[in-house]
Amino acid sequence: MEAMQAILSRRSIRKYTGKAVSETLINELLQAAMSAPSAGNQQPWHFVVLTDHSLMDQVPQFHPYSTMLKEAALAILVCGDERLQRYEGYWIQDCSAATENLLIAARANGLGAVWLGIYPRPERVDGMRKLLNIPHEITPFALISIGYPAEEKLPASRFDSARIHKNRW
Numbered sequence: 732m733e734a735m736q737a738i739l740s741r742r743s744i745r746k747y748t749g750k751a752v753s754e755t756l757i758n759e760l761l762q763a764a765m766s767a768p769s770a771g772n773q774q775p776w777h778f779v780v781l782t783d784h785s786l787m788d789q790v791p792q793f794h795p796y797s798t799m800l801k802e803a804a805l806a807i808l809v810c811g812d813e814r815l816q817r818y819e820g821y822w823i824q825d826c827s828a829a830t831e832n833l834l835i836a837a838r839a840n841g842l843g844a845v846w847l848g849i850y851p852r853p854e855r856v857d858g859m860r861k862l863l864n865i866p867h868e869i870t871p872f873a874l875i876s877i878g879y880p881a882e883e884k885l886p887a888s889r890f891d892s893a894r895i896h897k898n899r900w
Contacts, residue, residue, distance in 0.1 A: 732838070732839045732840075732841075734839070737839035741838040742884040743844075744878075744882060745845050746799065746880065747799070747803050748879045749878070749879075750878070752804045752878065760836050760840070760842075761833075763833055763835070764776070764778065764807075764829040764830070764832050764833040767828035767829040767831070767832045769825035770816065770818045774825070775811055776809060776810065776812065776829050777811075777812055779807070779810065780806075780807055781805060781807070781863075786863070787801070787806055789862055790858070790862070790874065793858030794849070794858065799845065800876050803877055804879065806875060806876050806877060807877065808859060808872075809830050809874075810826075810870060810872055811826045811869070811870045812868065812869050813870070814868060822870075826873065827873075830873045830875065841879070841880075842877055842878065843878060843880030843881075843882070844877045845875070846873055847873065849872055850872045856871050859871035
């Protein structure tokens with residue numbers, strides 16, 4: 732799938748077939764995530780790959796919008812490491828870019844995915860930290876639910892020319 736097609740057709744997919752995702756494909760998603768731009772090229776991210784449903788099934792206890800994890804083949808937690816940032820506060824943008832790259836790569840490879848926000852909700856950050864034994868200096872940022880889609884969503888046209896300003900507001 733071409734890049735623009737993957738970007739324009741990417742949708743939040745919450746229903747999955749249950750088919751396993753290969754390690755090769757998981758590594759490709761992680762390569763895409765780690766190819767994201769970052770401030771000062773510091774790449775202040777870490778990733779936790781979850782395939783253990785005894786862990787994934789606990790996430791809805793502290794994240795009310797994560798029930799699709801019960802059907803997902805895996806989830807990838809994007810985390811920020813403030814110790815790795817050169818410019819304070821930019822880890823959030825860096826992790827956002829990595830998350831979006833991962834979502835687009837998933838779509839391009841025939842997978843469905845949905846971005847589950849963790850940061851800045853304290854109950855979600857603390858829940859992920861406790862569940863996965865994440866050190867305090869690492870911040871859980873976003874959890875991506877991933878699997879082969881069991882639903883098809885048409886592309887949504889979100890282009891709005893009224894939001895474009897040239898040279899001045």
